[in-house]
Amino acid sequence: MKMILKKIHGTPGLCRRGARRGRLLPALLAALLAVALASGCAAPAATAPAATSGTAAASAEPAATSAEPTATSAEPAAAPGADGGGAPEGGQGASEAGGPSLPITTEDITLTYFMPLNPKVTKTCKDYSEVLYYQELEKRTGIKIRFIHPAMGSESEQLNLAISSGDLPDLCWQGWTGYPGGYTKALKDGIATDLREPIEQWAPNLMKTYEQWPVVRVDTSTDNGEIVIFPIIYVDMEQISQSGFFMRYDWLEKLGLEPPETMDDWHAVLTAFKTQDPNGNGLADEIPFSPVGGNNSDTQIVKFASAWRLDGDFLRWGDHAVYSPLEPDFKIFVETMREWYAEGLIDPQYLANDQKMVDDLMGTSVAGSAFERNSKTSALMTIFKTTDPDGVVQGVRFPVASEGGVPANVNAWLVPINQGGATISRQNKYVEESVKWFDYLYSDEGFYLGNWGPEGAEMTEIGEDGLPRLTEYATSNPDGLSMDEAICRICPGGMDSARRYDPRLYTQRMMIFPQQFDTAEIWDSGTDFSLRYPNVSFKEDEVSEVTSLLNDINTYKREMMHKMIMGQIGMDQYDTFIATMKGMGADRLVEYHQSALDRYLAR
Amino acid sequence: MAKSMVAKSAALGGIGIGGGAPSPGGALAGYLGRLGKNMRAYYQLYLLIIPVVAYYLVFHYWPMYGAQIAFKDFSPGEGIWGSPWAGLKHFRTYFGSYYFWRLIRNTLLLNVYNLLYGFPAPIILALLINEVRSRGYKRAVQTITYIPHFISLIVICGLLKDMLNANGLINYLLNAAFGREGVAYLLDPRYFRTIYVASGIWQQIGWGSIIYLAAITSIDQELYEAASIDGARRLRKLIHITIPSILPTIIIMLIMRMGQMMNVGAEKVMLLYNSATYETADVISTFVYRKGLLEMDYSYSAAVGLLNSIVNFALVASSNSISKRFSETSLW
Numbered sequence: 034m035k036m037i038l039k040k041i042h043g044t045p046g047l048c049r050r051g052a053r054r055g056r057l058l059p060a061l062l063a064a065l066l067a068v069a070l071a072s073g074c075a076a077p078a079a080t081a082p083a084a085t086s087g088t089a090a091a092s093a094e095p096a097a098t099s100a101e102p103t104a105t106s107a108e109p110a111a112a113p114g115a116d117g118g119g120a121p122e123g124g125q126g127a128s129e130a131g132g133p134s135l136p137i138t139t140e141d142i143t144l145t146y147f148m149p150l151n152p153k154v155t156k157t158c159k160d161y162s163e164v165l166y167y168q169e170l171e172k173r174t175g176i177k178i179r180f181i182h183p184a185m186g187s188e189s190e191q192l193n194l195a196i197s198s199g200d201l202p203d204l205c206w207q208g209w210t211g212y213p214g215g216y217t218k219a220l221k222d223g224i225a226t227d228l229r230e231p232i233e234q235w236a237p238n239l240m241k242t243y244e245q246w247p248v249v250r251v252d253t254s255t256d257n258g259e260i261v262i263f264p265i266i267y268v269d270m271e272q273i274s275q276s277g278f279f280m281r282y283d284w285l286e287k288l289g290l291e292p293p294e295t296m297d298d299w300h301a302v303l304t305a306f307k308t309q310d311p312n313g314n315g316l317a318d319e320i321p322f323s324p325v326g327g328n329n330s331d332t333q334i335v336k337f338a339s340a341w342r343l344d345g346d347f348l349r350w351g352d353h354a355v356y357s358p359l360e361p362d363f364k365i366f367v368e369t370m371r372e373w374y375a376e377g378l379i380d381p382q383y384l385a386n387d388q389k390m391v392d393d394l395m396g397t398s399v400a401g402s403a404f405e406r407n408s409k410t411s412a413l414m415t416i417f418k419t420t421d422p423d424g425v426v427q428g429v430r431f432p433v434a435s436e437g438g439v440p441a442n443v444n445a446w447l448v449p450i451n452q453g454g455a456t457i458s459r460q461n462k463y464v465e466e467s468v469k470w471f472d473y474l475y476s477d478e479g480f481y482l483g484n485w486g487p488e489g490a491e492m493t494e495i496g497e498d499g500l501p502r503l504t505e506y507a508t509s510n511p512d513g514l515s516m517d518e519a520i521c522r523i524c525p526g527g528m529d530s531a532r533r534y535d536p537r538l539y540t541q542r543m544m545i546f547p548q549q550f551d552t553a554e555i556w557d558s559g560t561d562f563s564l565r566y567p568n569v570s571f572k573e574d575e576v577s578e579v580t581s582l583l584n585d586i587n588t589y590k591r592e593m594m595h596k597m598i599m600g601q602i603g604m605d606q607y608d609t610f611i612a613t614m615k616g617m618g619a620d621r622l623v624e625y626h627q628s629a630l631d632r633y634l635a636r
Numbered sequence: 637m638a639k640s641m642v643a644k645s646a647a648l649g650g651i652g653i654g655g656g657a658p659s660p661g662g663a664l665a666g667y668l669g670r671l672g673k674n675m676r677a678y679y680q681l682y683l684l685i686i687p688v689v690a691y692y693l694v695f696h697y698w699p700m701y702g703a704q705i706a707f708k709d710f711s712p713g714e715g716i717w718g719s720p721w722a723g724l725k726h727f728r729t730y731f732g733s734y735y736f737w738r739l740i741r742n743t744l745l746l747n748v749y750n751l752l753y754g755f756p757a758p759i760i761l762a763l764l765i766n767e768v769r770s771r772g773y774k775r776a777v778q779t780i781t782y783i784p785h786f787i788s789l790i791v792i793c794g795l796l797k798d799m800l801n802a803n804g805l806i807n808y809l810l811n812a813a814f815g816r817e818g819v820a821y822l823l824d825p826r827y828f829r830t831i832y833v834a835s836g837i838w839q840q841i842g843w844g845s846i847i848y849l850a851a852i853t854s855i856d857q858e859l860y861e862a863a864s865i866d867g868a869r870r871l872r873k874l875i876h877i878t879i880p881s882i883l884p885t886i887i888i889m890l891i892m893r894m895g896q897m898m899n900v901g902a903e904k905v906m907l908l909y910n911s912a913t914y915e916t917a918d919v920i921s922t923f924v925y926r927k928g929l930l931e932m933d934y935s936y937s938a939a940v941g942l943l944n945s946i947v948n949f950a951l952v953a954s955s956n957s958i959s960k961r962f963s964e965t966s967l968w
C-alpha cells in the first residue's frame with residue numbers, strides 16, 4: 034500500500050523535475066530571496082530567535098506556489114492521470130449521483146491548506162496529500178490541495194507568524210476556541226472571510242445540514258450572522274463525553290472499595306491507593322492521581338472543580354457567564370487540592386507532566402487514576418496485557434461535592450460543533466471553487482468518503498446489514514499499525530477534517546474493549562452538560578481588550594492557583610488573589626462575556 | 637540583541653567609508669565629491685564590502701521599518717501602513733502592567749547572577765588550564781569542558797528536567813547521601829535562578845575560555861622569563877603578567893556583555909519554566925514571545941521589545957564610555 038502511494042505520488046514529480054531543471058533554478062533563487070526578505074521583515078515583531086526561521090518557512094510557501102503552476106502548465110502531458118487535471122471515472126460517477134457537478138473545475142487550481150498534521154498519520158505519511166482520501170478528492174473535484182503542515186507543538190505560533198507576515202494560506206484549519214479573539218478577530222486578521230453569501234450561493238449540501246441541525250449554523254457564525262468556518266460536525270453522536278476521570282478498577286477491587294462519587298469518596302480511595310500498596314511491589318511508590326500539566330495551562334487538576342460546577346475558565350450557569358476563579362466555591366476547590374497535594378494524593382510534579390509521562394505512569398502501574406480520553410482505555414488495556422495482566426482501567430463518574438449532587442462535564446468535546454474548522458482566507462482567489470470543494474465534503478458522497486474512505490478501500494467492508502464496517506485491516510492491522518493509524522492512512526476517519534462525523538465509525542473505532550462501553554456509559558449517564566461555554570463572539574472594537582484581559586488574568590490565575598495548591602504560598606493570600614484579579618479587570622471581563630453570551634443566546 | 641548588532645554595524649559601516657575618505661569635516665558636497673573620487677579609484681574595495689553592507693541593510697535596518705507597529709494598533713489584515721496610530725498607548729499599558737516590575741527584576745537578576753558567576757568562570761578556567769603542564773591532561777580537560785556547548789539546548793534542558801525531577805538523579809544522590817526527601821526543583825521558584833545560572837556555566841565555560849586562552853598564548857614569553865629571574869613564583873606571574881595582559885580582552889568581553897544586560901535568551905527559560913516558576917523565571921523575552929506569538933498582541937509585544945532594545949543600547953553606550961575614560965579600552 035505504502036509503495037503504491039509512493040508510486041502515485043512520487044514518480045510524476047520526479048519526471049517533471051528532471052525535465053525542468055532549467056526553470057527550477059531561477060524559481061529556487063526567487064524562493065531564497067523571498068525567504069531572506071521575509072525573515073528580515075519579521076525580525077522586530079518577534080524577538081524570539083526561533084521566530085525568524087519560522088517566518089522563513091511560512092513565507093517560503095507562496096514563492097514555491099507561484100513557481101509550481103508554471104512548471105505544471107508548461108508541461109501538462111508529463112503526468113496526465115496522476116495529477117488529476119482531466120477528471121477520471123470517479124468524478125463523472127458523482128455528478129450522475131446528484132451531488133454537485135464534478136469536477137468542480139477543469140482549470141488548474143492549487144489551493145494551499147494550513148492544517149496541523151495529526152500524529153496518527155506520521156507513521157505512514159509525511160503529508161496529507163499522501164492520504165488516499167485527499168488523492169481521491171483531487172481526482173473527483175479537480176482541485177489540487179497543497180498542505181502546509183506546521184511543526185508539531187508550535188501550530189499556533191506558525192499560524193500567527195503566517196498571519197503577521199501577511200502570507201496567508203488559502204484555507205486554514207484551526208481549533209478556533211484557542212484563537213485569541215475568536216471568530217471576530219479571525220475575520221479582522223483576514224485569515225477568515227465571511228462565508229454567508231458564498232455558502233448560500235454555492236453550498237447546497239451545507240445549507241441542507243443547517244436546516245436539519247440549526248445549531249451548526251449558530252455555532253459557526255458570529256453575532257452578526259457572518260459564517261466563519263466549515264466545521265467538523267458531531268450531531269448524532271451516541272457518546273458525548275470524549276474524556277473524563279478513569280481509574281484502576283482492579284486496585285479498587287483489591288482494596289475492597291467502590292468507585293468514588295463524592296469528593297470524600299475520592300479522598301478515601303486516593304488515600305487507600307497511596308497507603309495500601311495496590312500495585313503490590315512492596316514500595317509506597319503509587320501516585321494516586323496523575324494529571325497532565327503543561328506550560329501556561331490550568332492543567333487537568335481543574336477538572337476536579339467540576340464537583341462545584343466550576344472549571345478553570347469561563348462557563349455558563351443558565352444565562353449567566355461565570356468566570357470560575359471569582360466564584361466563592363473556587364476557594365474550596367483550591368483548598369481541597371492543596372490538602373490532597375500535601376498528602377501526596379496528587380502527582381507532586383503534575384505541573385511538569387506531559388501526556389507521555391502520564392501514559393508511562395499509568396502503563397507501569399504507578400499512577401492509579403488520571404483524566405483521559407476514552408481511547409486511552411484501550412491503549413492501556415493493550416499495554417496491561419503484557420505488563421500487568423490483572424490491570425483494568427475504566428471510567429468513573431465526574432465527582433460531586435456532596436451526596437446527591439449532579440455530576441457535570443464542563444467541556445464535553447463530542448458536541449455538535451467543537452470549534453475545529455476550516456476558514457477561507459482573504460487572499461484566496463478561488464472562493465467559489467473552495468466553497469464548492471468544502472460543500473462536497475458535506476454531501477452524502479463526501480460523508481461516506483470522509484468517514485469510510487473511497488469505495489473499495491481496504492479498511493471498509495459492507496456488512497450483511499448493508500452498513501459499512503471496519504475490516505481486519507483496521508482492527509488488527511497486518512503491518513502492526515494501531516487502528517487509528519491504519520484508518521488515517523486511508524481517510525480522515527480518526528482525525529480532524531471538515532465533514533459530518535459518522536457515529537457508527539466512532540463506536541467501531543473507540544469501542545474495542547467492553548470497558549470502553551462502560552466508560553462511555555458512566556461518563557454520560559446522568560451527567561449535566563449544560564455548563565459548557567458556547568463559542569461567543571465579541572464586537573470588533575472590544576475584541577483586543579477582551580483578549581488581553583483574559584490572557585493577563587489567566588496567566589496570573591494559573592500562577593497563583595498552582596502555588597497555592599503546591600503549598601508555596603499560604604491560603605491567606607487568597608483574598609489578595611481575588612483582589613488582584615479584580616484590579617486587573619476581571620469584573621470588566623465578566624461583563625464583556627455576559628453581553629457576548631446574551632448576544633449568543635439571542636441568535 | 638538587535639540593537640547591539642545595529643551598533644556594531646554602524647561601527648563597521650563607519651570603517652567602510654571612513655577608510656576611504658581621509659579628512660573628516662568640511663561641507664557635505666566636498667565630502668561626497670571626495671567619496672566619489674575615492675570610490676572610482678578603489679572600486680574593487682567598495683565592491684568587496686557590498687555584501688556586508690547589504691546584509692546589515694536587509695537584516696538589521698530594513699526590519700526597523702516594522703518597529704513602528706509599537707506605536708500602532710497593528711492588525712495583520714490592515715498591514716503595517718494601514719493600521720491606525722495608537723501613540724504611546726502600548727508603552728503606557730506596559731508601565732502600568734502588573735508584570736512590569738517583575739519582568740525587569742527577573743531579567744536583571746538573571747543577568748546579574750550570570751555576570752557575577754558566569755563571566756569570571758571561563759577566565760578562571762583559562763588561567764587554570766594555562767598552568768597545567770601535562771599536554772594530554774590539558775587537552776582532555778579542554779575537550780570535556782567544550783562538549784556541553786555542542787549539545788543542542790533542547791537536549792540540555794531535557795537532561796536538566798530529568799535530573800532535577802523529584803525522582804531524578806540529583807534527588808536520588810541527595811537522598812542516598814543525606815536522606816533528603818525528593819524535591820521537584822523545577823517547580824519551585826526559589827531554585828530557578830540557581831539552576832539557570834549553574835547550567836549556563838556548565839554549558840559555556842569551556843567554549844568561553846577559548847578566547848582567553850588565545851589571549852594568553854599571545855603574551856610575550858620574555859615577560860615570564862624576566863619575572864622568573866626576578867624570583868617571581870607562579871602566583872606572582874599570574875597576578876602581575878597573565879591577568880594584566882588579557883585585561884583588554886576581558887574588558888571588551890565585558891562591554892559586549894553589558895549590552896545583553898536586559899536580554900535573556902528566551903529559549904532556555906521557555907524550556908525550563910512553568911506557571912509555578914513564573915515569579916522568578918518570566919523574563920522580558922519570554923513575555924514578548926507569549927504576548928506576540930501566542931496571544932497575537934503584536935503591537936504591545938513590539939513596544940516591550942523596542943523599549944528593551946533602547947535600554948540595551950544605552951547600557952552598551954554608557955559602559956563603553958566608562959571604560960574609555962578609565963582604561964582606554966573601548967569598542968568605538
